[in-house]
Amino acid sequence: MAADPHGKAETLARRRRLLSSSCRLFFPEDPIKIVRGQGQYMYDEQGAEYIDCINNVAHVGHCHPLVVQAAHEQNQVLNTNSRYLHDNIMDFAQRLSETLPEKLCVFYFLNSGSEANDLALRLARQYTGHWDVVVLDHAYHGHLSSLIDISPYKFRDLDGQKEWVHVAPLPDTYRGLYREDHPNPAEAYANEVKRVVSSAQEQGRQIAAFFAESLPSVGGQIIPPAGYFPEVAEHIHRAGGVFVADEIQVGFGRVGKHFWAFQLQGEDFVPDIVTMGKSIGNGHPVACVATTQAVARAFEATGVEYFNTFGGNPVSCAVGLAVLDVLEKEQLQAHAACVGSFLMELLRKQKAKHPIIGDIRGVGLFIGVDLIKDETTRMPATEEAEYLISRLKENYILLSTDGPGRNVLKFKPPMCFTLDNVQHVVAKLDAILTDMEERVRSCETLRPGPGAALLRSTGPGCRAAAGN
Numbered sequence: 001m002a003a004d005p006h007g008k009a010e011t012l013a014r015r016r017r018l019l020s021s022s023c024r025l026f027f028p029e030d031p032i033k034i035v036r037g038q039g040q041y042m043y044d045e046q047g048a049e050y051i052d053c054i055n056n057v058a059h060v061g062h063c064h065p066l067v068v069q070a071a072h073e074q075n076q077v078l079n080t081n082s083r084y085l086h087d088n089i090m091d092f093a094q095r096l097s098e099t100l101p102e103k104l105c106v107f108y109f110l111n112s113g114s115e116a117n118d119l120a121l122r123l124a125r126q127y128t129g130h131w132d133v134v135v136l137d138h139a140y141h142g143h144l145s146s147l148i149d150i151s152p153y154k155f156r157d158l159d160g161q162k163e164w165v166h167v168a169p170l171p172d173t174y175r176g177l178y179r180e181d182h183p184n185p186a187e188a189y190a191n192e193v194k195r196v197v198s199s200a201q202e203q204g205r206q207i208a209a210f211f212a213e214s215l216p217s218v219g220g221q222i223i224p225p226a227g228y229f230p231e232v233a234e235h236i237h238r239a240g241g242v243f244v245a246d247e248i249q250v251g252f253g254r255v256g257k258h259f260w261a262f263q264l265q266g267e268d269f270v271p272d273i274v275t276m277g278k279s280i281g282n283g284h285p286v287a288c289v290a291t292t293q294a295v296a297r298a299f300e301a302t303g304v305e306y307f308n309t310f311g312g313n314p315v316s317c318a319v320g321l322a323v324l325d326v327l328e329k330e331q332l333q334a335h336a337a338c339v340g341s342f343l344m345e346l347l348r349k350q351k352a353k354h355p356i357i358g359d360i361r362g363v364g365l366f367i368g369v370d371l372i373k374d375e376t377t378r379m380p381a382t383e384e385a386e387y388l389i390s391r392l393k394e395n396y397i398l399l400s401t402d403g404p405g406r407n408v409l410k411f412k413p414p415m416c417f418t419l420d421n422v423q424h425v426v427a428k429l430d431a432i433l434t435d436m437e438e439r440v441r442s443c444e445t446l447r448p449g450p451g452a453a454l455l456r457s458t459g460p461g462c463r464a465a466a467g468n
């Protein structure tokens with residue numbers, strides 16, 4: 001067991017005193033103190049083992065020994081900025097270029113996903129000479145001011161939408177405008193982007209970029225219909241803008257079939273800019289922007305240096321290279337395809353058994369379970385999802401929710417997640433859902449939180465849920 005010099009209660013008290021409450025905890029009513037991580041497991045101060053189903057940052061597994069060793073070895077030799085010649089940054093850029101379409105051949109290294117998206121915005125504006133951005137509804141692209149502005153998930157609760165931001169509907173074929181019964185949802189959703197672009201242009205606006213996560217995760221683990229991105233890119237290019245694919249959550253083999261999630265959209269589809277973060281450094285702060293020669297040249301033409309103190313330092317690049325090595329050596333992309341399809345198969349069986357499960361969608365180890373109140377309205381089962389997450393936590397399984405209705409269980413575990421983990425997690429999910437159904441039948445109200453307590457409903461017409 002790792003040393004724990006401060007008890008959990010003391011840590012919580014110190015956190016409340018020293019950190020802003022804007023920095024939130026998972027399970028705020030009964031937070032977990034994690035002191036160690038290994039592979040797909042995390043351990044609390046008592047040594048209890050939790051299965052991590054959500055941490056897409058610890059991509060090749062928490063504290064992977066080869067990644068830790070690479071950082072340690074490079075730390076002992078040199079860590080400095082990228083104004084000196086060094087082979088690590090060149091090797092890293094070279095290895096990344098081998099995973100990408102040929103056109104994406106110029107690289108910038110940074111420290112976080114937000115930095116990457118902010119640079120993508122600058123590149124797009126410089127290249128196009130335009131200012132405006134089209135984004136998907138409910139998207140999140142980072143915490144910098146520039147990115148809050150293009151993140152409906154955030155700006156709707158803040159100052160609202162800026163005049164240079166234009167929001168297109170999420171290509172959600174389960175709950176969105178065009179659903180699974182539509183003959184061509186890719187075209188229909190792409191036409192929505194075209195409509196948004198035209199209406200912006202009618203107001204004299206000019207489009208610099210379309211930003212989208214290749215698989216919108218914050219929007220609720222959405223899988224855009226194949227062919228959507230190429231059609232959107234046509235509309236955006238016609239308007240003089242560029243296509244930015246945010247691969248910060250979904251890149252690096254997670255989708256199994258491909259290394260990059262945008263490749264699900266067709267072999268020939270190539271974004272103009274790709275942003276990477278999170279998994280690229282397995283927990284170490286690394287990020288990257290890849291773009292075309294044309295975009296990079298326009299940025300260089302300003303004559304202004306791009307300098308980032310830590311971006312591309314030899315330690316970060318050694319870590320990034322080690323992550324790529326592990327992905328290859330342990331064949332984690334193929335593993336994600338295999339484990340992910342097993343998880344989908346077991347979850348589909350759960351859907352047949354539990355009416356609360358409205359939709360199972362996913363690819364590789366990026367899977368969403370959409371919980372609904374009833375099949376006709378598909379109304380999000382928000383309280384039930386919260387209750388379920390809290391019961392899973394009591395069973396030492398860490399899962400969370402996403403989507404505008406906070407009702408989509410999101411699976412995006414470290415890529416070393418196993419078939420046994422799948423069986424264990426789905427068995428627990430089944431047991432909890434069965435228990436929930438029994439409780440609802442006996443008119444008890446579900447309440448998440450410590451002990452996932454039960455409230456006995458007294459009034460007439462008692463029904464499921466109603467968390468408080």
Ligand SMILES: Cc1ncc(COP(=O)(O)O)c(C=O)c1O
Nearest residue numbers: 112113114140141142248249277
């Ligand atoms: C899709 C997406 N883009 C960008 C970011 C920002 O990355 P970071 O938190 O590393 O700045 C996030 C972070 O959650 C994200 O999910």
